[in-house]
Amino acid sequence: MQKCQSCSHSLIKSFSLGKQPIANGFLKKEDLKNEFFYKLDIGYCKSCTLVQLLEHPAPVKMFNENYPFFSSQSSYMKKHFLAEAEEIYNKYLNQNSFVVELGCNDGCFLQFFKDKKITHLGIDPSSNVANAAKQKKINVIDAFFDSSLASKIREDHSTANLIYAANVMCHIANISDIALGISKLLAKEGVLVFEDPYLGDILKLGSYDQIYDEHLYYFSATSVENIFKQFNLELIDLKHLDVHGGSMRYTLAHKGQYPVNNCVHETLEKEKKFTNNQSLKNFGDKIQRHRHEFITVLKNLKSKGFKIAGYGATSKSTTVLNYCGIDNSILDFITDTTPIKKNKLTPGTHIPIYGREHLDSHTVDYVILFAWNHKKEIFEKETKFKKNGGHWIWHTQ
Numbered sequence: 001m002q003k004c005q006s007c008s009h010s011l012i013k014s015f016s017l018g019k020q021p022i023a024n025g026f027l028k029k030e031d032l033k034n035e036f037f038y039k040l041d042i043g044y045c046k047s048c049t050l051v052q053l054l055e056h057p058a059p060v061k062m063f064n065e066n067y068p069f070f071s072s073q074s075s076y077m078k079k080h081f082l083a084e085a086e087e088i089y090n091k092y093l094n095q096n097s098f099v100v101e102l103g104c105n106d107g108c109f110l111q112f113f114k115d116k117k118i119t120h121l122g123i124d125p126s127s128n129v130a131n132a133a134k135q136k137k138i139n140v141i142d143a144f145f146d147s148s149l150a151s152k153i154r155e156d157h158s159t160a161n162l163i164y165a166a167n168v169m170c171h172i173a174n175i176s177d178i179a180l181g182i183s184k185l186l187a188k189e190g191v192l193v194f195e196d197p198y199l200g201d202i203l204k205l206g207s208y209d210q211i212y213d214e215h216l217y218y219f220s221a222t223s224v225e226n227i228f229k230q231f232n233l234e235l236i237d238l239k240h241l242d243v244h245g246g247s248m249r250y251t252l253a254h255k256g257q258y259p260v261n262n263c264v265h266e267t268l269e270k271e272k273k274f275t276n277n278q279s280l281k282n283f284g285d286k287i288q289r290h291r292h293e294f295i296t297v298l299k300n301l302k303s304k305g306f307k308i309a310g311y312g313a314t315s316k317s318t319t320v321l322n323y324c325g326i327d328n329s330i331l332d333f334i335t336d337t338t339p340i341k342k343n344k345l346t347p348g349t350h351i352p353i354y355g356r357e358h359l360d361s362h363t364v365d366y367v368i369l370f371a372w373n374h375k376k377e378i379f380e381k382e383t384k385f386k387k388n389g390g391h392w393i394w395h396t397q
């Protein structure tokens with residue numbers, strides 16, 4: 001039985017999403033022969049309550065020069081990161097601060113600090129996104145963050161007043177070493193702020209597609225508190241965010257440096273209802289029922305001669321497509337605006353991916369919105385499809 005990545009206790013297997021390929025492993029035809037699969041099983045740690053994957057592919061299989069996710073693809077996410085940077089700056093920082101971002105991607109968040117001429121450093125192991133940030137003259141190290149890099153940054157620069165990470169912490173296998181690194185690098189009055197999809201939302205919305213190889217952990221305030229207290233870091237504030245299908249922003253500091261906001265106590269109390277293995281087992285049963293219903297609906301539509309496509313070749317869609325067994329016999333194609341995904345095939349299910357314009361030049365009756373977390377933004381611009389009699393489908397509640 002696997003051990004918890006945070007506290008080393010044995011894990012309990014909660015449920016499974018079966019055999020899955022690399023979620024962002026979009027394929028060219030010539031790559032089909034060598035496709036890699038692993039078992040997507042979800043485990044629970046009774047000791048620290050951390051929900052995590054039991055098995056996961058090596059990081060370099062996921063985060064490399066072909067990493068296809070660029071934060072700036074979504075104008076809403078760009079606005080979100082700007083607002084985050086401004087809020088955190090006003091609350092905790094000043095002109096002399098040193099800001100470090102783990103997994104800075106193409107520099108959406110650090111841009112604010114660069115523009116203000118505040119000392120900053122981004123760290124990202126995916127060279128293509130890191131290069132996009134470098135082109136914007138943002139300071140970036142092309143590497144995986146760990147405790148030895150934390151010591152080096154401290155020596156070369158100074159301690160950090162802000163360590164920030166968005167949708168990154170849940171990706172890092174050795175979370176204990178990261179927490180150790182953060183505790184070394186964080187200044188005495190510095191803050192660690194990070195956001196990730198929230199376990200409470202996943203369970204509530206039935207958004208099992210948040211579960212894929214890159215997301216090793218499904219955090220709650222309870223598990224975050226337990227992970228970081230081992231390194232004398234204290235959870236001092238929380239903010240629920242609408243992004244990425246429901247996220248939580250956690251603020252931590254060295255113990256005793258800041259008062260603990262009441263919302264932390266309230267959330268920890270509320271979470272007692274679902275931070276247990278029975279809730280996860282119930283969730284596993286619920287999504288099995290969903291799979292049956294979803295595939296029945298799609299097969300019925302197909303048998304009536306309707307044409308179905310997908311919108312957004314998201315990493316989340318890989319989980320849905322492979323878990324439900326939806327392939328090219330059901331979906332004609334998926335559209336996506338990310339250039340690196342165009343003219344490739346979806347991982348495991350091999351559905352062709354085309355640019356957004358493909359939807360205008362091909363008659364489609366139903367479109368599955370795989371990028372459902374960008375629903376507001378997408379529906380604001382995609383009014384024509386519905387006006388012409390098209391129907392949207394999405395699977396979350």
Ligand code: TMP
Pocket residue numbers: 073074075311312313314315316335336337338371373374377378
């Ligand atoms: P995400 O759910 O992980 O943010 O990925 C969103 C994907 O959806 C990404 O590949 C870009 C794509 N997308 C579109 O194709 N059109 C859009 O309007 C938006 C917002 C995203």
